[in-house]
Amino acid sequence: MALKSPRFASNNHLQQAATNLAPIRRGSTGPHVAIVQQAFIDLGLAMAITTKKGAPDGIFGGETESRVWQFQARTGLTKDGVIGRETMTKLDELLPTNDPPMQPLPPSVMTHKINVHMRSIDNPVVPEFTQLKVMQDVFAQYMIDVIMQSGESIGLAPGEQLTLNVVDGDCEWDQVSDEQKLLQNSGSRQNVGPNDITVYFATVLREKNGSTLQGCAGHAPTRPAVMIAASAIDKTTMAHEVCHALLGSHFVPVHTDDSANLMCNAAVCTGAPAYLTVSQLNRVFASKLVHKLPS
Ligand SMILES: [Zn+2]
Incomplete structure (x- = not known):
């Protein structure tokens, strides 16, 4: 017509x-x-x-x-x-005329949710709740609610604290170094569902080659988790790392040169309101970590 x-x-x-x-x-x-x-x-x-x-x-x-x-x-x-x-x-x-309509669009109603559990062994430069809010804003664009199911400041024994001041080990999918394992086993796992994501705020994350990471989505099989370094200055770090967990290990490209995309390369990120492409969204909605809400 x-x-x-x-x-x-x-x-x-x-x-x-x-x-x-x-x-x-x-x-x-x-x-x-x-x-x-x-x-x-x-x-x-x-x-x-x-x-x-x-x-x-x-x-x-x-x-x-x-x-x-x-x-x-x-x-x-x-x-x-x-x-x-x-x-x-x-x-x-x-839009029957050239003027903006009185009533823009039907309201955005959340159709899906992600459950996150936050565990801190250090205070990040960008506070946990700031990162959570940024992540909620990113995913709300796509009607995905990010629900903080639990939060905990982890008090470590002095020996563990010393060990975990720097968490060594490469950021790889579905496998973790001993130190990463120690971190990811710290704190309560009560009420953490198998398809919930745990977010660990560590002090320093360092790969074997000596380079430090802002964050890493490496985790043990069946225990979806991400780690975030306290020094990470990008407000979208938590949203970005969790999105790695949602996209899974086979999704390509892992990162994009599109500076405002949530999965931008660290070197090019602008910090502008982050968005996802349709191919990323299709994969995210297929993730078992994204739960459909009853309609
Ligand atoms: Zn990344």
Whole structure:
């Protein structure tokens, strides 16, 4: 059906997308992308990266894909991050004029949850609750609730404290060094479910080659856990490491050069509001660590 809204109707690309002739997807660029980006902004989905020079940039990158997914999720459409007939028709319906609508979008309702247990042997530079809040904000975009099931400051015996001042051992999947094991066995495991994630705040994490890590998602089999160094200065460290646990060991790319993606390479992260791509989201939702909430 032809688009009616004046903001969309005169653009050929958008009319073609509305008939599914030429869906608009990641990699597309041009004025038609900018029109859709403005539509999402008017609907209340902020786009910090897209608008960093002021007006929407017309580049369909990771942030735009993430917003398409959110729009689809909020309006009950198929969540594929691609703008085709369904998505274009819904945009046309919600934005009949050039003005932003009075009521932007149906509210975001949490559909899934992640259970986390926090264990601290040291005080991180970015406080545990700051990191938790950042993680909750990242995942709330995708209707995943992050629930802190328990928290504990672990008092170690002096000998253990000495051993764990520096936690040595490479960050590898499904296997841990003796020291990592000692850390990951510290504190209560009461009420920690097999598909819950335990987050350990350690003092220093150091690999065998001497390099230090901000965090590591290495853990023993069937005991999903991540470790975070007290010195980590990136507020998204906990969200990033937990996301490694959700993506699993086979997901590629492990890291991305997209600086605002949650899984950015440490060297390129901007600290901008972190988002996930649709392929990352598909894997996250398939993780057994992500629990569907009763509807
Ligand atoms: Zn990482």
